Structures are given as C-alpha cells and as structure tokens.
Amino acid sequence: MLKTTLRASVATVSLLAATSAFADVTVYTAGPAGLIEQLAAGFTEETGIAIEFFQATTGNIMARIEAEAANPVVDVLISASWDTATDFAERGWLAPYTSPNAATVPDFLQTDTAVAQGVAALAIAWNPTSGTPRPTEWSDLTAPEFQGLVNLPDPAQSGSAFELVAALMATSGIELFDSLAANGAIVAGANAEALNPVLQGAKAAVFGAVDYIALNNMAAGESIEVIFPESGTVIAPRPMMILNWSDNQTDAQAFIDYVLSDAGQAIVAAQNLMPARADVAADRALIADLTILPIDAEAVYGARAETLDAFAGAFAQ
Amino acid sequence: MAKSRAAISPTVALAAVGLSIVVAVPFLAIVLQAIFPTLGRGSFAAPFSAFAGALGDAALIGMAGNTLLLGFCVVVLSAVVSVPLAIARALFRVPGAAIWDVMFLIPFMIPPYIAVLGWIMTLQPRGYLFQLAGFDLGSFLFSLPGIVFVMTLNTFPVVYFAVSRTVETVGSRYADVARLFGATPARAFWRVTLPLSTPGLAASLLLVFAMAIEEYGTPAALGRRAGFDVLVTAIDLRVSDWPIDLPGAAILSLILVILSFCAFLLQRWVLNRRSYEATTGKPQDTSKRELGVWTFPVLALFALVAFVATILPLLAILATALSRTISGGLAWSNLSFRHFAAILGDTTGALKALSTSLSLGVGAALITGLLGALSAYAVVKSRARGRGVLDVLTILPNSLPGIVVAVGLILAWNQPWLPITPYNTSLILLLAYCCILLPQPVRYATAAFHQIGDNLEAAARVSGASSLTAFRRILLPLIAPSLLAAMLLVFAVATRELVASVVIAPVGVSTISTYIWRQFEQGSVGLGMAMAFVTILITTALPLIVLSLMGRRGSLL
Numbered sequence: 001m002l003k004t005t006l007r008a009s010v011a012t013v014s015l016l017a018a019t020s021a022f023a024d025v026t027v028y029t030a031g032p033a034g035l036i037e038q039l040a041a042g043f044t045e046e047t048g049i050a051i052e053f054f055q056a057t058t059g060n061i062m063a064r065i066e067a068e069a070a071n072p073v074v075d076v077l078i079s080a081s082w083d084t085a086t087d088f089a090e091r092g093w094l095a096p097y098t099s100p101n102a103a104t105v106p107d108f109l110q111t112d113t114a115v116a117q118g119v120a121a122l123a124i125a126w127n128p129t130s131g132t133p134r135p136t137e138w139s140d141l142t143a144p145e146f147q148g149l150v151n152l153p154d155p156a157q158s159g160s161a162f163e164l165v166a167a168l169m170a171t172s173g174i175e176l177f178d179s180l181a182a183n184g185a186i187v188a189g190a191n192a193e194a195l196n197p198v199l200q201g202a203k204a205a206v207f208g209a210v211d212y213i214a215l216n217n218m219a220a221g222e223s224i225e226v227i228f229p230e231s232g233t234v235i236a237p238r239p240m241m242i243l244n245w246s247d248n249q250t251d252a253q254a255f256i257d258y259v260l261s262d263a264g265q266a267i268v269a270a271q272n273l274m275p276a277r278a279d280v281a282a283d284r285a286l287i288a289d290l291t292i293l294p295i296d297a298e299a300v301y302g303a304r305a306e307t308l309d310a311f312a313g314a315f316a317q
Numbered sequence: 318m319a320k321s322r323a324a325i326s327p328t329v330a331l332a333a334v335g336l337s338i339v340v341a342v343p344f345l346a347i348v349l350q351a352i353f354p355t356l357g358r359g360s361f362a363a364p365f366s367a368f369a370g371a372l373g374d375a376a377l378i379g380m381a382g383n384t385l386l387l388g389f390c391v392v393v394l395s396a397v398v399s400v401p402l403a404i405a406r407a408l409f410r411v412p413g414a415a416i417w418d419v420m421f422l423i424p425f426m427i428p429p430y431i432a433v434l435g436w437i438m439t440l441q442p443r444g445y446l447f448q449l450a451g452f453d454l455g456s457f458l459f460s461l462p463g464i465v466f467v468m469t470l471n472t473f474p475v476v477y478f479a480v481s482r483t484v485e486t487v488g489s490r491y492a493d494v495a496r497l498f499g500a501t502p503a504r505a506f507w508r509v510t511l512p513l514s515t516p517g518l519a520a521s522l523l524l525v526f527a528m529a530i531e532e533y534g535t536p537a538a539l540g541r542r543a544g545f546d547v548l549v550t551a552i553d554l555r556v557s558d559w560p561i562d563l564p565g566a567a568i569l570s571l572i573l574v575i576l577s578f579c580a581f582l583l584q585r586w587v588l589n590r591r592s593y594e595a596t597t598g599k600p601q602d603t604s605k606r607e608l609g610v611w612t613f614p615v616l617a618l619f620a621l622v623a624f625v626a627t628i629l630p631l632l633a634i635l636a637t638a639l640s641r642t643i644s645g646g647l648a649w650s651n652l653s654f655r656h657f658a659a660i661l662g663d664t665t666g667a668l669k670a671l672s673t674s675l676s677l678g679v680g681a682a683l684i685t686g687l688l689g690a691l692s693a694y695a696v697v698k699s700r701a702r703g704r705g706v707l708d709v710l711t712i713l714p715n716s717l718p719g720i721v722v723a724v725g726l727i728l729a730w731n732q733p734w735l736p737i738t739p740y741n742t743s744l745i746l747l748l749a750y751c752c753i754l755l756p757q758p759v760r761y762a763t764a765a766f767h768q769i770g771d772n773l774e775a776a777a778r779v780s781g782a783s784s785l786t787a788f789r790r791i792l793l794p795l796i797a798p799s800l801l802a803a804m805l806l807v808f809a810v811a812t813r814e815l816v817a818s819v820v821i822a823p824v825g826v827s828t829i830s831t832y833i834w835r836q837f838e839q840g841s842v843g844l845g846m847a848m849a850f851v852t853i854l855i856t857t858a859l860p861l862i863v864l865s866l867m868g869r870r871g872s873l874l
Contacts (some may be wrong), residue, residue, distance in 0.1 A: 026824050028824075031835060031839055032835075032839045033835045037666075052824040053824060053825065054823075054824045055835065056820065056831075057557060057819075059557030059561070060557050060820050062561045063556045063561050063720075063820055064727065064820055064821075066357050066561045066563055067563060067728050067731070068727055068731050069357040069358040069359070070356075070358055070359035070728075070732060071359075071731045073731075073741060087560075129644065154541075156554070156558060157557075186542055187541070187542075188541075188542065189537070189538070189541060190838075192837055192838050192840055195840060196434075196437075196438075196643070196840075196842060197437075197441060199644050199842075200438060200441070200444060200643050200644065200646075201442075201443035201644065201646075202441040202443050202444065202455070213839060214840075216839070216840060220642065220841075221641060221645075222642045222643060222644045223644035223645075316544075
C-alpha cells in the first residue's frame with residue numbers, strides 16, 4: 001500500500017509541475033475575469049505572444065506584489081483603482097510609456113506611466129420590485145420609504161466607494177451620511193456583498209454600486225436598475241501600468257497597445273465598462289453623459305484616515 | 318536499542334525534515350516579516366519598527382476579546398451538539414449509522430463562504446425562508462449567536478468523528494469491568510468510558526477552537542454588520558486593502574498563534590496527566606448495544622441535526638443554482654439549468670478548475686497523512702530529543718490565517734537566490750494546503766497513538782522488526798481509521814480552500830474556490846452556487862467510493 005501511495009503522490013506531483021509554464025507577458029489584473037480572458041485571447045491571436053494572468057481583487061494583487069518585491073514577476077498591472085497608479089509611480093516602480101493608440105484617451109485618464117483600460121462609475125443600484133419610489137438623487141435614499149433598506153459598500157474596502165464618500169462629504173457635508181445612518185442604512189462589505197441583498201429584495205438600493213456589475217446583472221435578467229444622480233457621481237478609471245523591472249518591455253507595450261486598439265476597447269465595452277478612448281462607442285451611459293464630482297486626489301487621499309473616521313463615526317451610532 | 322541514543326530513528330528524522338519544509342519555512346518567513354517591515358523588498362532595515370503601530374491599535378484588545386469569545390462559544394456549542402451524537406453512534410446500534418455519518422460529513426464539504434451565503438440568502442429579509450413561510454430571521458443571523466450557529470454547523474463534524482472513533486476504540490469493555498464491580502451504567506460511563514475518550518475529545522475541541530479563531534468568511538460576512546470585529550478580519554483588512562500592511566498582518570497573526578498555542582498547552586496538560594491506553598492487543602468485544610426505548614428520540618436528534626446542518630444549506634445552494642435570476646425568487650417560472658449547463662459545457666473554465674483542485678486535494682491528503690502519522694509517532698512514542706519542538710511545529714499552522722500563510726510562502730520561496738523554487742507552479746498551492754491542514758492528521762493520529770499500549774511496538778521490536786517495519790506493520794494499521802478520517806477532511810478542505818489560494822495561485826491557474834469567488838465578485842451568484850454544488854457532490858462521493866473499494870468503509874464510517 002505504501003508503494004501505491006508513493007507512486008500516486010509522484011504522479012500527482014509531476015502532473016502538477018507540468019501545468020506550470022513560462023509566459024511571455026505576465027499580467028496581474030483586477031476583475032472581471034471574462035475581460036482579461038478575452039483580451040488575452042484576442043492579443044495572442046493578433047500577435048502570437050502568450051499572456052499568463054493572475055486575477056484577484058486590487059487589494060490581493062497589491063499584497064502579492066508587495067510580498068514578491070524581492071523577485072518580482074509581473075510585467076503589466078491592471079488595477080481597479082487609479083490610486084494604485086499614483087502610489088506605484090511615487091515608489092518609482094513604473095516604466096513610462098505612451099501608447100500610439102492613447103491619442104484619443106482624455107488627458108485625465110492617462111499619465112506618463114499609466115493609462116486607463118476602461119472606466120467604471122458609481123451609481124444607485126435600485127430594485128424596481130422593492131416597493132420603493134424610484135430614487136433619482138443620493139439624498140432620496142434618506143427618505144422614510146427607504147428605512148432600513150439601503151446598503152453602502154465599505155469605503156475602507158473599496159477605493160471607488162471611498163472617493164464617492166470623500167466627494168459627497170465635500171459637497172453635502174457629513175449630514176448626508178448622518179441621515180443615511182439614522183435611516184437604518186448599513187455598511188455591507190465590498191461591492192458584490194452590498195449588491196446581492198438588493199437582488200433578493202432584502203434591501204432596496206445600493207448607495208454607490210459599481211455600475212458595470214449592476215449593468216451585467218440587469219443584462220442577465222435581474223430586477224435591478226442603475227441610476228446616475230444628476231448632482232454628480234465619481235468615476236473609477238482602471239489604470240494599466242508597465243512595471244520597470246519587466247524584461248519584457250516591448251511585449252508589454254504591445255499588450256497595452258492592443259487593449260487600446262479598436263478590438264481591445266470593444267471587448268472592454270462589451271463588459272459594460274466605459275471605454276477609455278473617447279472615440280469608441282458603447283451601449284451604455286458614457287463619461288460625457290454623467291456629471292462628475294470634482295476630486296482633488298492629493299487632498300482627498302491626504303485626509304483618508306480622517307474621512308474614514310468621520311464616516312465610521314456616522315455609522316457607529 | 319538502548320545504546321543508540323545518539324542515533325536518530327529514521328521515523329523521527331523523516332518527520333523533522335517534512336515539518337521543516339512544510340511548516341517551519343513559511344512560519345519563519347512570517348516571523349521575519351513581523352520583525353523586518355521591508356522584508357518583501359529583500360531588506361532587513363528597521364527591525365521591530367512595525368510593532369508599536371500594530372500593537373498600539375486601540376481596537377486590538379476588543380478584537381482579541383471577541384476572538385476568544387467566538388472561539389469559546391463555537392467550541393462549547395460544537396461539543397454540546399456532537400458529543401451526545403458521537404457517543405450514541407459509538408456505543409449503540411443506531412439505525413442507519415452509515416447514512417448519518419455521511420450526512421455529518423457533508424457539512425464539512427460545504428465551503429464556509431458558501432454555507433454562510435446560503436444562510437444569508439435563506440434567513441435575510443425576503444430570503445427563502447420568508448418566501449416559503451412569511452417570516453425571516455435576519456436579526457438572529459447578523460449577531461454573535463448567528464455567527465456561532467453558522468460556524469458550529471461547519472465545525473461540529475470534527476468533534477463528532479473524533480469522539481465517536483475514540484469512544485468506539487475504548488469500547489464497552491472497561492465499562493463492563495466497572496459494572497462488574499458494582500458501578501451503575503451512568504457511573505461507569507462518566508468515570509470510565511468518557512475519561513478514557515479524553516484524547517479524542519480534547520484534540521478535536523482544540524482543532525475547533527483554532528478553526529474558529531482562524532476562520533475569516535463567516536465573521537466577515539455576518540460580524541461586520543453586528544459590529545463584531547475579530548482579529549482575523551483585521552488581519553485581512555491589512556493584507557487586502559490600501560495601504561497594504563504586511564508587517565502589521567504578520568504581527569497580528571502571531572497573536573492568533575499565541576492564543577491557539579495556549580489552547581494547545583491546555584490540551585497537552587489534560588492529555589499528559591494520565592495514560593489513556595485502551596488498545597492493548599487483547600481481543601476486543603466490538604458488539605454494540607441496542608437503544609431500546611431510546612431509538613426514536615435518538616433518531617429524532619440525528620435527523621434534526623442532519624436537517625439543519627446538511628439538508629437546509631444544500632437546499633439553499635441548490636435553489637440559488639437553479640434560479641434564473643436571484644430577484645426572480647422561488648418560482649417555477651424562474652427555474653433554469655443554465656448555470657449547470659455553463660459548468661458542464663465548460664464555457665467558463667470550470668472543469669479545469671475542478672481537476673486542478675481535486676488533484677491538489679488528493680496530493681495534500683496523502684502528504685499530510687504520511688507526515689502527520691510520522692510526526693505524531695515522533696511526538697508520542699519516540700524518546701527522541703527535541704520532540705517537543707516537533708509537537709510545537711505541528712500546532713503552529715493551526716491558527717495561522719490562510720492569507721498570512723500565503724504571504725509567508727511567497728516571502729520564503731520567491732527569493733532571487735533560490736536555484737529552484739515551487740513558487741508560481743501548482744506545487745506552491747500544495748505546500749500551502751499541507752501547511753494549513755497538517756494539524757488535522759497530526760491531532761487525530763496523536764490521539765490514536767495515546768491509546769495504543771507501548772508493549773505492542775516493543776513486542777514487534779523484540780521479534781526482530783526494524784523501527785520502520787514496526788511503524789508500518791503494527792502502529793500504522795492501528796491508527797489507520799483515525800488517520801483516514803483526518804485525510805478525508807484534508808481532502809475536503811484542500812479542494813475548497815479559498816483564502817490562501819486567492820493570493821498564491823500561480824498565474825493562469827484556477828482552483829474551485831477561486832473560480833467560485835470570481836463568480837461572486839462579478840455578481841454571478843447562481844453560477845458560483847452551481848459550481849459549489851457540483852464540488853460538494855464530488856468531494857463527498859469520491860472518498861466514499863475510494864473507501865468502499867478498499868473495503869474499509871465499515872471501519873471508517
């Protein structure tokens with residue numbers, strides 16, 4: 001029996017070892033998984049260069065890069081939070097690159113070292129069968145009809161939720177969040193965790209849902225509506241960066257070019273994200289259709305701890 | 318043999334080498350990370366500079382207290398639920414015993430993050446319970462009792478299987494002797510059978526405590542809303558949210574390790590106070606007693622626990638997997654097989670993830686089973702020096718959060734000077750699973766060794782068997798039932814491990830859990846639940862088939 005066991009474990013081990021392969025370009029990316037799968041397939045088809053990717057939340061990717069820093073393996077990083085691009089540029093980890101395909105990407109969606117893959121926006125995700133009146137403004141969710149029926153993604157866990165909280169605190173003050181809390185709204189984990197109870201009807205609306213996830217749910221037949229308040233919302237551009245330790249700069253640049261090409265941007269748009277290029281159409285509201293709340297990134301992130309404390313204070317009672 | 322005190326027995330040496338690779342290396346990396354904040358970048362600058370910040374957190378005392386409270390409550394409730402069931406199962410002829418065993422195995426096969434989502438979707442306002450019965454239990458679920466309830470349903474099988482196995486080994490022989498000397502049945506049970514079964518009970522309760530303080534999914538999903546923060550949620554926050562704080566996470570993990578180490582010392586103190594040898598080589602009467610008038614109440618208890626712990630969560634998972642949309646609710650018009658079709662049609666990479674996880678699960682079960690048996694032998698039966706260190710190594714991973722083990726493995730195995738490394742191959746997942754799950758076989762095997770009389774091995778050695786032969790021919794078969802049960806649990810947990818896999822999975826490799834988690838993250842709950850259901854079926858059926866082919870089912874289940 002010992003022999004059989006040994007043989008079995010040897011077989012398992014060799015099977016496992018065989019599954020690893022060296023890739024030409026290694027991409028670490030935030031979700032959705034379908035997006036990177038299609039981009040990788042399309043890129044390989046066009047150029048013959050293989051892509052290996054690791055997909056996780058932005059936070060988990062950061063932890064992995066941090067732990068790998070002595071011997072990094074990632075060539076291209078795609079984050080769901082623009083903040084990553086600023087942070088990594090400050091650490092001097094990024095290689096400058098401006099793609100020829102980035103000419104029609106608006107200036108606020110690119111820097112020397114990063115360019116947006118696509119853009120998400122935050123919205124109210126509302127369940128029309130919840131028996132509540134259709135909200136059109138953030139403040140509508142403080143109405144008595146929404147008593148105990150509103151979820152907020154945790155700004156401590158989601159970069160875009162944090163920016164929304166910071167921007168709304170600047171325009172409407174902490175009072176908005178005080179009245180939400182008084183109305184029984186709760187902070188419910190990361191983005192997907194906040195949305196699921198709304199689908200089932202346990203809650204009526206998410207205050208600050210990531211729009212493409214809710215739009216995809218709507219396309220799958222869920223009873224959910226995505227509403228962008230006219231007073232304004234925040235956007236979450238998804239930066240693509242080439243790491244300066246990559247010894248694959250040319251192939252990495254080719255991948256960035258592909259994502260910004262007509263074909264690549266069409267794949268982005270098919271995920272219900274806004275394309276980064278202004279000249280690519282999509283079957284959804286685009287940046288030009290939205291009111292964007294002004295954000296002074298430096299000031300906002302400088303006061304991150306204070307903002308989160310004030311937010312937590314409002315919901316602690 | 319008496320002369321060879323300097324010579325190290327090969328069994329002990331093997332255990333030492335295996336434990337060093339699987340446990341000591343990542344643990345050392347975590348300790349170094351706690352001390353040297355910039356270790357990830359290969360620098361040993363500013364030692365101990367992160368301690369003040371991590372330990373100065375005002376919320377720390379409260380979180381540590383909550384962690385202990387949660388661990389204690391889950392241990393108590395697990396014991397209350399499973400000990401009566403286990404004793405009935407071990408000493409009496411319970412009708413349908415094998416079926417009940419399978420029923421209690423399944424909760425362990427349900428990944429905790431799936432189980433908790435199933436409970437949320439069942440009990441929250443307008444959930445399945447409300448749709449069927451018109452009321453909901455949301456306020457119960459999102460509270461400390463709710464968390465303890467859900468976690469106990471996930472952990473009680475550990476106690477049930479360990480206690481029923483040990484009580485079975487103790488058997489009724491010793492109690493019969495007590496009765497001959499005039500003890501009442503109750504007195505014989507309390508003074509003889511139960512004390513002799515202490516190793517199994519203590520070992521499994523220790524495991525449950527460690528699992529409870531280390532578990533992330535349930536407290537994160539339920540506790541946050543109740544304002545109930547525990548250490549592991551704080552650790553996860555440091556590892557997965559901006560700004561990443563690896564040293565802080567490492568330091569808080571060491572606190573968890575210390576907590577579980579204290580529990581371990583308590584368990585060892587209990588076990589070392591006296592001898593629990595019950596397997597002496599004398600023939601054992603294994604016949605069980607009839608339940609008599611108690612048949613119906615006992616069956617009702619088994620059925621109730623099986624319904625709440627197994628049937629209800631499975632139904633919730635299945636209902637979600639078969640719903641076209643979640644907002645459609647429980648309606649015939651909403652019935653759809655599209656999620657299962659997507660998995661079987663493998664449009665989403667599901668089958669590849671399945672085969673990856675299943676082979677990793679088998680590998681982890683074999684390695685931890687072998688290493689667990691060797692280590693337990695070295696600790697309990699050998700007189701080798703330093704065996705205390707080995708014992709400590711086997712307990713260390715018990716309470717290390719999976720995500721911290723993952724970080725430790727990256728730090729250890731991604732060093733540029735290593736000529737060859739398992740990092741970025743599937744082997745790193747195997748190492749992670751072995752490290753996280755090793756305590757299970759070790760605890761089970763240790764408990765089993767405590768029950769085996771020393772004279773059995775001595776008899777083999779006197780008759781000329783080498784130490785390895787005696788281990789293989791005498792001791793291994795005697796602990797096989799306990800060890801196999803533990804390996805089954807390892808297989809089940811390894812195939813669904815999420816927290817470490819999410820961070821450490823090699824590029825281009827999906828496991829079952831990362832697949833499911835990606836579906837949830839992108840809002841495809843139905844697809845994730847369909848995958849979870851398929852997985853539960855496979856991870857339950859596969860071990861049962863293997864065991865029945867080996868003809869050992871009777872002895873194990």
